[in-house]
Amino acid sequence: MKQQAEPPAPHWIMALIGIVVALILAFGLGFSIGTDQHLGSSLRIPTYRFAADDPGLAEPSKNGLHSSALERRRPCSNPRGHEEADLCAQWRSAVAGERAAWASEWSMRLTAVGALLSALGLFALVATLSQGRKALARARKANRIADKSSRIGLRAYLVFGIEVIDVDLKGPSPSVTVKFYLKNTGQTPAKGLMVSRRLKVGKPFEDDAFFMTKTWRPTQSRALLGAGQEAPRTKRYGITIGDARDIQMGKKHIYFFGEAEYEDIFGQAQRLQFRRWMSKSDLTHFNSSPSGETST
CATH class of the missing domain: 1.20.58 (Methane Monooxygenase Hydroxylase; Chain G, domain 1)
Structure with a gap:
C-alpha cells in the first residue's frame, strides 16, 4: 500500500x-x-x-524708560x-x-x-x-x-538440491539411493546448521501431517557453512517390498522432505523447508512441491 x-x-x-x-x-x-516631540515641547521649563503692582518695580528698558x-x-x-x-x-x-x-x-x-x-x-x-x-x-x-x-x-541463504542415484524396486531388498545437499548462496556464513530429513512412501495426495518434522532428531549438523559452500550427503534408503509394488502400480509416491535451521551473522534464526516427490512415471528425478517449499 x-x-x-x-x-x-x-x-x-x-x-x-x-x-x-x-x-x-x-x-x-x-x-x-x-x-x-510632543513631550519635548510640553516638558520645557x-x-x-x-x-507688577507698582510700575516702578518694572525693569527699565534699554533707553532708560520704564x-x-x-x-x-x-x-x-x-x-x-x-x-x-x-x-x-x-x-x-x-x-x-x-x-x-x-x-x-x-x-x-x-x-x-x-x-x-x-x-x-x-x-x-x-x-x-x-x-x-x-x-x-x-x-x-x-x-x-x-x-x-x-x-x-548480506545474510546467508540456503538452497536444497537432490539427485537420484539409483532406484531398485524389483530386487529382494528394494531401495532408493539419493545424493542431496544444502548450499549457502548468500554472502556470509550460516551458523549452527541443523538438518532434519526423511524419505517416505505415501499416497499421491498426503496431508500436512504426513510431513511433520518437529518430533525428529537432527540427522545432519554443521557448526558453520560458509558463503558458496555445500554440505552434500549420499544415502541409501530401504523400502518394503509392498511399498515397492505399490509404487510400480502407481498407488504410492516416493517423498523426500525435511527442514534446515540455521542462524545468520546478524543473530536472526532462519529456516528452510523442502519437500520433493517422485512417481513411477519418472523415477530418475524428484519433482518440487510448491506447497512444501518455504524459506525465511
Whole structure:
C-alpha cells in the first residue's frame, strides 16, 4: 500500500511572523518619535507673564524708560526672590513627575512588545523543533530501511538440491539411493546448521501431517557453512517390498522432505523447508512441491 506523502512545511508562517514584527516595530518607532516631540515641547521649563503692582518695580528698558508693567519672567533661569525659586522647584517637580510617568508608560509598552516578540519566538522555536522531529523520524525510518536492505543482501541463504542415484524396486531388498545437499548462496556464513530429513512412501495426495518434522532428531549438523559452500550427503534408503509394488502400480509416491535451521551473522534464526516427490512415471528425478517449499 502506497504511503501518502506528508504535506510540505508551512514556510509562509515564518514570513507572516516577519511581516507582523516589522509592522509592530514601524508603528512603535513612529509613535515614539511623535510622542518624544510632543513631550519635548510640553516638558520645557515654562515662563510666565509678570504684572507688577507698582510700575516702578518694572525693569527699565534699554533707553532708560520704564517698560510696561507686564513682562515675561523666567523663574528657573533668572529667579527673583524666594517665590520664583519656589515656583521653579514646583515646575521642576511637575516636569520630573511627567517624565517618570512617560518612562513608566513606555516601559510598559516595551514590556508588552517584548512579550509579544517572545511569544512569536517561542512559536517559531516550537515549529522548528516540530519540523526537526519529523525530519529525525524520517531519517530513522530511512536508516531502518537501509539497514534491513543491507541485511537482506548480506545474510546467508540456503538452497536444497537432490539427485537420484539409483532406484531398485524389483530386487529382494528394494531401495532408493539419493545424493542431496544444502548450499549457502548468500554472502556470509550460516551458523549452527541443523538438518532434519526423511524419505517416505505415501499416497499421491498426503496431508500436512504426513510431513511433520518437529518430533525428529537432527540427522545432519554443521557448526558453520560458509558463503558458496555445500554440505552434500549420499544415502541409501530401504523400502518394503509392498511399498515397492505399490509404487510400480502407481498407488504410492516416493517423498523426500525435511527442514534446515540455521542462524545468520546478524543473530536472526532462519529456516528452510523442502519437500520433493517422485512417481513411477519418472523415477530418475524428484519433482518440487510448491506447497512444501518455504524459506525465511
